[in-house]
Amino acid sequence: MKELTMAIVGYGGMGSYHAHALIPDAAHIHLKGAFDIDPARQQAIADDGFVSYPSYGALLADPEIDLVLVATPNDRHKPLAIQALNAGKHVISEKPAMMSPAELEEVLAVAKDAHREFFTHQNRRWDPDFRVITEIVESHSIGDVFRIESRVHGANGIPGDWRHYAKYGGGMIRDWGVHLLDQLLFLLDGPISRVTAETSTILGNDCDDGFTVRLDFASGIRCVVEVGTTNFISLPRWYVKGTKGTAEIIDWDLAGEQVIATGVDTTAPAPIRAGVGLTKTMAPPAENAVRHAALPAGTPLAESFYDNVHDVITAGAARIVKNEEVLRLLRLIDAIFQATETGQSVGFE
Ligand code: NAD
Known part of the structure; x- marks a missing residue:
């Protein structure tokens, strides 16, 4: 070798x-x-x-x-x-x-x-939490996935020095955003028809200190991608809805679960008190209407990033991170900048 x-x-x-x-x-x-x-x-x-x-x-x-x-x-x-x-x-x-x-x-x-x-x-294609989400989507364990929310929230502001300035390529879209967007482009098939975005500049930099992006895939799957650096309470890392259930990964230690409809009981739940009112709609499902399942282990990639680089260079192996995928990612980032500047959702593919 x-x-x-x-x-x-x-x-x-x-x-x-x-x-x-x-x-x-x-x-x-x-x-x-x-x-x-x-x-x-x-x-x-x-x-x-x-x-x-x-x-x-x-x-x-x-x-x-x-x-x-x-x-x-x-x-x-x-x-x-x-x-x-x-x-x-x-x-x-x-x-x-x-x-x-x-x-x-x-x-x-x-x-x-x-x-x-x-x-x-693009190393976060190997992240264990992302491998778990990949398995949930591909195995249809919660039915057909139609909504994916992917977030990272911190409360430490923008780190370091150059990341505070647009001219050096700073800001969170070009930081965590690149990872979270790449994961979804890698996971989901088909074109993205519309991109909607808002950025946050609460910290007073000339680049974003956080953002929320919505991607509407032509397949009907909608994704929300959010990065925050001023969040003193964090939302879960992943929240995924399918036609038969919901999955959640709270953090990088993979706390979380899948809640899956059993289909055996369609009895309407008893109403509960909600604030000063009453609700059946928002009452928890009947006990036997759902089952709680552990998160799956996650689908591994064929080899590590560096082993793949070695095999591409020395033996012409197939790439795990393809240059055309990275080009599409950079085009998407351009569309996100365009959407934030105009305040409009923009067509993409
Ligand atoms: P950093 O500021 O800690 O390090 C950058 C280093 O580059 C500094 O030591 C600086 O002196 C040096 N440098 C600047 N200009 C140079 C030049 N012309 N020639 C030689 N050295 C030069 O930044 P960082 O956090 O290490 O980020 C570096 C890169 O890694 C960025 O592109 C960042 O987006 C990326 N990054 C990727 C991940 C990931 O998970 N893939 C994580 C963190 C950072």
């Missing part, structure tokens, strides 16, 4: 996470070194036992390097990826792949001319 040697440009939070947590798990990829413009991070690279290249040029000139990970702020992905491809390296970009679909098209053209591979680290 051919081994690949790799280097990282941008050794901040995510670059060093790749170095310590992700690359060591790759069966045939080895990290040699990294470059960062910040002298303190250059020292961290050396302290961590890797080659600390004095410049990006020096990293790219190292003939042992087959593959470069770009893990800098988002606005730097394009020039650094193009430089690496032109130096004959394969490239992984952190998400969002690029600032716009036009940028990605440009980079893919360079990759094609250079006969090198370009990948995007």
